[in-house]
Amino acid sequence: MAADNGGKKVAAPALAPLARKAAVVLRSIWARGEGRFALVVLALWLAVSLISLVWTPQSLWSTDGYHVWQGPTAAHWLGTDGTGSDVLSWLMAGARTNLLIAVLAVALAGVLGMALTAAMVSRSATVSGVSAVLVDALISIPTVLIALILAVPMGASVAVIVIACGIGYGLNLARIARPQALLAANSGYVDSALANGASWFSVLVRHIMPNTMPTMTVQLSLSAGTAVLAESGLTYLGVGVPSGVPSWGHSLATSVKFIDVYPLTVLWPGLIVTVVVVALNVFGDVLRDAVDPVANPALREVA
Amino acid sequence: MTETHELLAGRGIGRVFGRGKARQAALRDVDIDVRPGECLAIIGGSGSGKSTLARILLGLDRPDSGTVTYRGEPVDGPRSQGYRLLRRESGLVFQDPFASLDPRWRVERSVGEPLRIQHHGIAGDELRDKVADALDLVGLDAGEFMGRYPADLSGGQAQRVAIARAVVAGPSLIVADEPMSAIDVAARLRILEAFATIRKARPETAIVMISHDLGVVQHIAERIVVLHDGSVVETGPCDEVLGHPKSDYARQLVAAASL
Numbered sequence: 001m002a003a004d005n006g007g008k009k010v011a012a013p014a015l016a017p018l019a020r021k022a023a024v025v026l027r028s029i030w031a032r033g034e035g036r037f038a039l040v041v042l043a044l045w046l047a048v049s050l051i052s053l054v055w056t057p058q059s060l061w062s063t064d065g066y067h068v069w070q071g072p073t074a075a076h077w078l079g080t081d082g083t084g085s086d087v088l089s090w091l092m093a094g095a096r097t098n099l100l101i102a103v104l105a106v107a108l109a110g111v112l113g114m115a116l117t118a119a120m121v122s123r124s125a126t127v128s129g130v131s132a133v134l135v136d137a138l139i140s141i142p143t144v145l146i147a148l149i150l151a152v153p154m155g156a157s158v159a160v161i162v163i164a165c166g167i168g169y170g171l172n173l174a175r176i177a178r179p180q181a182l183l184a185a186n187s188g189y190v191d192s193a194l195a196n197g198a199s200w201f202s203v204l205v206r207h208i209m210p211n212t213m214p215t216m217t218v219q220l221s222l223s224a225g226t227a228v229l230a231e232s233g234l235t236y237l238g239v240g241v242p243s244g245v246p247s248w249g250h251s252l253a254t255s256v257k258f259i260d261v262y263p264l265t266v267l268w269p270g271l272i273v274t275v276v277v278v279a280l281n282v283f284g285d286v287l288r289d290a291v292d293p294v295a296n297p298a299l300r301e302v303a
Numbered sequence: 304m305t306e307t308h309e310l311l312a313g314r315g316i317g318r319v320f321g322r323g324k325a326r327q328a329a330l331r332d333v334d335i336d337v338r339p340g341e342c343l344a345i346i347g348g349s350g351s352g353k354s355t356l357a358r359i360l361l362g363l364d365r366p367d368s369g370t371v372t373y374r375g376e377p378v379d380g381p382r383s384q385g386y387r388l389l390r391r392e393s394g395l396v397f398q399d400p401f402a403s404l405d406p407r408w409r410v411e412r413s414v415g416e417p418l419r420i421q422h423h424g425i426a427g428d429e430l431r432d433k434v435a436d437a438l439d440l441v442g443l444d445a446g447e448f449m450g451r452y453p454a455d456l457s458g459g460q461a462q463r464v465a466i467a468r469a470v471v472a473g474p475s476l477i478v479a480d481e482p483m484s485a486i487d488v489a490a491r492l493r494i495l496e497a498f499a500t501i502r503k504a505r506p507e508t509a510i511v512m513i514s515h516d517l518g519v520v521q522h523i524a525e526r527i528v529v530l531h532d533g534s535v536v537e538t539g540p541c542d543e544v545l546g547h548p549k550s551d552y553a554r555q556l557v558a559a560a561s562l
Contacts, residue, residue, distance in 0.1 A: 188397040188399065188402045188403025189402075189413070191363070191395065191397070191403075192395050192397070192403060192417075192468065195361060195393065196394075196417040196420045197420055198416075198420045202420075210405075292407075293407055293452050294406045294407065297455075300451070300454065
């Protein structure tokens with residue numbers, strides 16, 4: 001593809017079908033009730049994360065010793081926590097930390113999962129055999145344990161959550177994607193491409209990996225939800241987000257001890273985590289059906 | 304017998320699967336020739352070794368004994384000259400058309416794949432024209448079918464798309480492994496027609512058709528090789544094998560032929 005000077009001219013018509021495809025995908029998601037729910041929740045999550053970078057109702061660091069554990073008021077819509085800080089502001093700021101963790105964990109899991117899947121369908125019996133055994137062995141290590149081990153040298157940090165979740169979910173992804181990858185690797189279209197002289201790598205990139213995408217989409221979306229849950233759990237254990245950094249897990253961890261006395265303060269972060277996790281779980285299913293030309297006839301009609 | 308006259312030649316091919324008690328000979332000392340531009344049918348029941356033979360002839364599987372040569376060059380592993388020539392000059396058609404087309408690829412992309420693999424620079428109108436020609440050859444309207452996905456094709460249409468992919472790069476050899484056994488009877492005729500058109504339009508292209516059914520190949524094959532339990536039991540011109548089968552097995556096949 002020699003796009004020297006005419007690069008822009010070539011790119012313009014190529015973008016139009018892509019935009020049309022995106023429109024069809026969005027419409028297909030929107031057409032389903034659960035898709036609409038997921039899309040609205042995720043869009044809100046993204047919007048609040050971005051807004052929190054420039055504006056929150058109150059400063060995160062303004063404390064008020066006279067008004068701790070308050071219920072909702074005009075000044076503090078969701079009340080205040082044990083230091084008198086605004087709960088809503090902390091939850092808004094927490095949205096961006098959780099979004100960052102979910103995105104990075106999914107990216108790492110995706111890269112690791114695809115690399116392992118590729119190794120497991122390798123034509124070298126040694127590589128495929130060793131990687132399959134390795135995945136089965138490593139998958140038995142709980143994500144929490146990986147995080148606890150990582151926290152020894154690294155301390156409590158966002159990186160611990162991202163790496164632990166990325167490794168754990170990446171292994172899971174590889175094991176779940178393997179059957180589909182094998183099916184594609186042994187298919188007639190791969191045989192035909194190889195018989196025409198295609199390299200294994202190009203077959204992997206063009207045929208095998210794209211055909212694992214439906215599974216990957218669902219699994220990665222579930223993983224994003226699990227990463228949000230893991231953030232809460234690991235932060236509560238003290239190996240997740242360090243104190244002072246806003247996150248939903250942080251808001252939960254600081255208020256959960258007083259759940260008997262001030263249940264409302266726990267309710268908000270708990271509710272947000274639940275709604276977001278449900279939205280992510282649903283989103284994967286809907287997204288797979290929408291982006292897969294095999295499952296979505298509307299997508300096949302885009303010229 | 305001049306070696307150079309044959310396009311593809313197998314000599315004394317043997318292949319064994321399994322070990323110990325499960326050891327089973329799939330092919331025993333098979334000699335086979337494919338001449339340029341001819342249509343050769345390899346006939347045999349399930350487990351007769353015909354698919355294994357096809358893969359070995361194409362260099363996609365290695366025989367335990369014997370040799371394969373293509374245009375007089377040895378086909379012996381990916382580095383051999385014969386293997387390289389075969390990759391450029393052969394096309395494959397499989398039994399199950401849907402498993403042989405990537406469900407995520409449009410017809411245009413699937414049919415054009417061999418061209419893109421072999422001629423790296425090819426793109427745009429040149430590629431489109433060749434894909435359209437290939438679809439035309441198998442009796443599919445290019446304008447209607449190029450943009451379709453396999454999910455929107457019938458079995459017969461999908462198989463003809465797979466045949467178009469096998470001919471698009473102008474191969475010297477097409478190997479079709481049971482191309483009609485997964486297709487309903489009405490659509491089989493269309494596929495036979497497609498092969499007949501290819502025979503007429505590309506007389507230099509040899510076709511090896513593998514089938515368990517003499518009936519479907521009798522109208523198109525010039526020569527027939529009958530395989531039984533991994534051995535060649537009969538070989539000769541189509542009329543001769545059909546009219547005067549010498550072996551018991553071939554007689555049974557003639558009696559059981561459909562169409």
